[in-house]
Amino acid sequence: MTPAEAREGFTRLLQTPEAELDLAEAALLIAAEEYADLRPAVYLNQIARMGTELKHRIRAEVEPRRVVEVANAYLFEELHFRGNRQEYYDPRNSFLNEVLDRRVGIPITLAVLYVAVAERAGLPVRGVGMPGHFLVKYAPATSGEIFIDAFNGRTLTREECAKMLNEMYGGEVKMRPALLEPSTKRQILSRILNNLKSLYLSRGDLPRALSASDRIMLADPHLTSEWRDRGMIHFQMHHDAEALTDFTRYLAVRPEPEDAPRVKQLRGQLISRVN
Numbered sequence: 001m002t003p004a005e006a007r008e009g010f011t012r013l014l015q016t017p018e019a020e021l022d023l024a025e026a027a028l029l030i031a032a033e034e035y036a037d038l039r040p041a042v043y044l045n046q047i048a049r050m051g052t053e054l055k056h057r058i059r060a061e062v063e064p065r066r067v068v069e070v071a072n073a074y075l076f077e078e079l080h081f082r083g084n085r086q087e088y089y090d091p092r093n094s095f096l097n098e099v100l101d102r103r104v105g106i107p108i109t110l111a112v113l114y115v116a117v118a119e120r121a122g123l124p125v126r127g128v129g130m131p132g133h134f135l136v137k138y139a140p141a142t143s144g145e146i147f148i149d150a151f152n153g154r155t156l157t158r159e160e161c162a163k164m165l166n167e168m169y170g171g172e173v174k175m176r177p178a179l180l181e182p183s184t185k186r187q188i189l190s191r192i193l194n195n196l197k198s199l200y201l202s203r204g205d206l207p208r209a210l211s212a213s214d215r216i217m218l219a220d221p222h223l224t225s226e227w228r229d230r231g232m233i234h235f236q237m238h239h240d241a242e243a244l245t246d247f248t249r250y251l252a253v254r255p256e257p258e259d260a261p262r263v264k265q266l267r268g269q270l271i272s273r274v275n
Helices: 003-014 022-031 040-056 065-077 096-102 107-120 157-170 186-200 204-220 225-236 240-253 260-274
Strands: 123-127 135-138 146-151 154-156
Touching: 003 022, 003 204, 022 096, 022 107, 022 186, 022 204, 040 065, 040 096, 040 107, 040 123, 065 123, 065 135, 065 146, 065 225, 096 107, 096 146, 107 123, 107 135, 107 146, 107 186, 146 157, 154 157, 186 204, 186 225, 204 225
Parallel strands: none
Antiparallel strands: 123 135, 135 146, 146 154
């Protein structure tokens, strides 16, 4: 699959209604732009087999906590999926094929895998985009919720999620119910791509950062700050016309953001150069 074919497939998949959008397939199409020999169907079949196996194991379980214990034991103890603490900022952790091949990842990709396998086993699970640490929520209709921290292979209560958030941000980010609400699949894809964009920018890899930003715009076109971010990347790459377009659109949607003086200054430079 060429990068162009992967991009076309990703774009087409994003036209799917939320309930029908295959999160794992979309994540694999993100990876396919980086891995020319990646065949998503191979990995989707692997995930399907894992889902079938998990469904077989939980067949007799009805108590929610026990269901999650069985799922966690299968994925974390038997299959050895775990958080990559040693190389947390390795871009490979953001690619689902690498997570499946190497059995390590970051919170969001491990959560995507968990959701993909559990959904195929018939479990009511959703990804939760808590700041700083992506989670999974298991919420059966008949009883309460259980949060799963796929990076650390453990379950959490709502109170324990709040404690984790407090420790990560030193109390500067206060827990509120909205932070533990499920994310949409498009929001999850945007977050994966934003992680990649940040990694590539930190390494000075502007072409890959631009590719990630382009796909964020596809996944979440209402994310207005991305017009600015992509404009900044274009500016650094001397893509003057593209940067001018992105900055102009950003200021049109958000006339007076905090960074307006800086964006307007750069836009002024671009206008003089383009004209």
